[in-house]
Amino acid sequence: MLVLDTATMPVAERAEAFHAIASGESGRCSIEHEDVGDRLWKRLEVWRFGPLTLFATHGSGMRIWRTRNQARVDSTNTISVITQSTGDGAFSWNGYQQRVTTGGLVLAHKTAGYEYGWSGPGLSVAFMVDADQLGLPEHMVRTAIPMVASSSMGPLLLSHIRAVHGDADRLAADPGADAVGEATLDLTRALVASVAGDRTTRRAIAEETLLNRVLAYARAHLADPFLTPQRIAHVHSVSLRSLYRACEEGGLSLEQWIIRRRLEGTRRDLAAPEHAHRTIEAICRSWGFTNAGYFSRRFRDVYGTTPRLWRRRNLPFS
Structure with missing residues (x-):
């Protein structure tokens, strides 16, 4: 749903309007725009999927940051996954820096503070959720921040986010919108656990999230004529029997799905x-x-x- 398009606004009001919307949707922050005057342009869309909020920010270059002091005076404690669909983004946190291309993503924890931005025209798609909804210890999330770029779960979550964004208007209005949000959280839990969890935690989360990981993988490879249950089981390091059991417990036939x-x-x-x-x-x-x-x-x-x-x-x- 479109919440702001500064192209329709007076030039003098654009920066302030974007800051007001961004702060209202995601909490206190500071913003610096690369361009000024009529070259400053932002288009912001927002969708709700149960506990999760999806954002698409399109426009001229910018830098947005949240300090720990800003986070302390906010009542919310949120976690975000940020992607860059157009242009190259830059993420920094606690001395860690990462370039975010169209093939990558970053994990951000609001109370830890972070900075994100891009230069020139860009499109960033991100989602935000209360940390309590993710259900993982804070220390595990923070440990994962500089490590998610190396996770094998990253491409799967990225593909899922892009698929949801590509059909966001329809999906957000669908009765299954909450389930889309829960599936996204499952993939995020798996992402964090894959790089920051101990063996017991990784195993438990892998079992809990198996079905949503399988469906996300299948959705990303629908065009492949060699997409079979055997291949899916192999990719997810489970037996075919375990794969079918997870699907049965989820009330679906994988082949028919x-x-x-x-x-x-x-x-x-x-x-x-x-x-x-x-x-x-x-x-x-x-x-x-x-x-x-x-x-x-x-x-x-x-x-x-x-x-x-x-x-x-x-x-x-x-």
């Missing part, structure tokens, strides 16, 4: 004007279907029409 997500993707693309030049077979293959006949049958079974008729109905001039 994958097929349904792929069908949803093809259905969207078939009705999208930007894909009107592509053949139906090309679209179905781009979502991991290797057999056009099988795809057509499953599409008709689920949606009650053929892919061709669905496309014709939604793209009458195709």
Whole structure:
């Protein structure tokens, strides 16, 4: 949901308006903008997913920081995961510095203070949650801050955040929005535990978060025709039996879940004007279907029409 676009505001009010919104949404902070006057531009979108708030900040270069003194006078104790979708970001905390490219993310703890920013046009997507909701000891979170860049869980969480952001308006309005937030927290717990937890903690969190990690991995690899339960089990270092048990306890069939997500993707693309030049077979293959006949049958079974008729109905001039 769009909460601010300074392009529609008087130049003199832009910096103050952005600071007011940023402070209101995430707590006390200091902000320095790279550009001034009519070159200063910020667009801020915010979505709620149960206990989690997702932010997308798009615009000219900036630097935002939170000191420990600022954190002390706030009533909230939050944890954030910050990503950079456009441009290169820079994160610093307690002497630790990290360049944040489009392939990375950082973990920030509000009460510890931190600084984040980028130069030139950029888009940062981040989420924030109360530390209590994450359910991990504070010392573990702080230990993980300079280590998450090396975690094998990072790419999985990053892919998940981008998928949620890409469909945020629809997902935030869906009855399952709270579940999206809980899944994100599970992946964040796994990220922290992977680099800062002891063996017992890592094992416990791995078991608790297995299903959400599996679904996030499957969602990120839907286009791969070789995505199989055997491969998923291997990637997550569990037996096929344990994988199926986790899915059964979660009330789903993994194979059917994958097929349904792929069908949803093809259905969207078939009705999208930007894909009107592509053949139906090309679209179905781009979502991991290797057999056009099988795809057509499953599409008709689920949606009650053929892919061709669905496309014709939604793209009458195709």
